[in-house]
Amino acid sequence: AQTVTQSQPEMSVQEAETVTLSCTYDTSESDYYLFWYKQPPSRQMILVIRQEAYKQQNATENRFSVNFQKAAKSFSLKISDSQLGDAAMYFCAYRSLSGNTGKLIFGQGTTLQVKP
Amino acid sequence: DTEVTQTPKHLVMGMTNKKSLKCEQHMGHRAMYWYKQKAKKPPELMFVYSYEKLSINESVPSRFSPECPNSSLLNLHLHALQPEDSALYLCASSQGRQPNQPQHFGDGTRLSIL
Numbered sequence: 729a730q731t732v733t734q735s736q737p738e739m740s741v742q743e744a745e746t747v748t749l750s751c752t753y754d755t756s757e758s759d760y761y762l763f764w765y766k767q768p769p770s771r772q773m774i775l776v777i778r779q780e781a782y783k784q785q786n787a788t789e790n791r792f793s794v795n796f797q798k799a800a801k802s803f804s805l806k807i808s809d810s811q812l813g814d815a816a817m818y819f820c821a822y823r824s825l826s827g828n829t830g831k832l833i834f835g836q837g838t839t840l841q842v843k844p
Numbered sequence: 845d846t847e848v849t850q851t852p853k854h855l856v857m858g859m860t861n862k863k864s865l866k867c868e869q870h871m872g873h874r875a876m877y878w879y880k881q882k883a884k885k886p887p888e889l890m891f892v893y894s895y896e897k898l899s900i901n902e903s904v905p906s907r908f909s910p911e912c913p914n915s916s917l918l919n920l921h922l923h924a925l926q927p928e929d930s931a932l933y934l935c936a937s938s939q940g941r942q943p944n945q946p947q948h949f950g951d952g953t954r955l956s957i958l
Contacts, residue, residue, distance in 0.1 A: 760943065761943045761944060763946065765949075770951065771932060771934075771951050771952045771954075772949055772950065772951045772952070773887070773934065773936070773949035774949070775946050775947075775948070778946060780944065817884070819886055819887075823943040824943065825943050829892065829899070829900055829941060830875055830877065830892055830894070830900075830938060830940075830941035830942075830943075830947070831889055831892070831900070832887075832889070832947065834886030834887060835886065836885070836886060837884070837885070837886055839884075
């Protein structure tokens, strides 16, 4: 069974600086998808970025980028030029290609505080 | 603004009440999901509907009864709930169940059981 681990329950960053959130996962599969979701206090889970395992190039979405290390099973999220609106709980998630269930396996989450 | 609309936003009910949660999307998505989320925890999958048919039930107690009347609408009927069922209930939809099709979430319904 696949598992996702986020080892940092809480992180903080100064506004305009850069922060990296860690995520590791365990799987025996060679192809899969990885996601980062953001959940602000408003509650809605928002997709931040996604990575396809067979693509070596790291995904980037504006200020958000990932460092995907497939051999190490690591998928960290870098937020550049942090803004107050980035404060939220961030979840790393894994999605298998097998079974086509649509099931997301989430990590325990990291709460990010952005200090003005 | 969210493209997945959930109502009500808050619900307080007694253990003997019957209530329903509603989820609606108009993106043409054919897969819809119910999740339960406790505070400071990740969402836990409850049900998956694909093309209006129940495809996954994650061993959810029968006091939770899902219904998908059409491709845009997903309901969760609640009856005889327990205090431990108090949580945020999130609905999500995706174009299909393929892994490259991300799930879009609603704002959730905050449920409190007295």
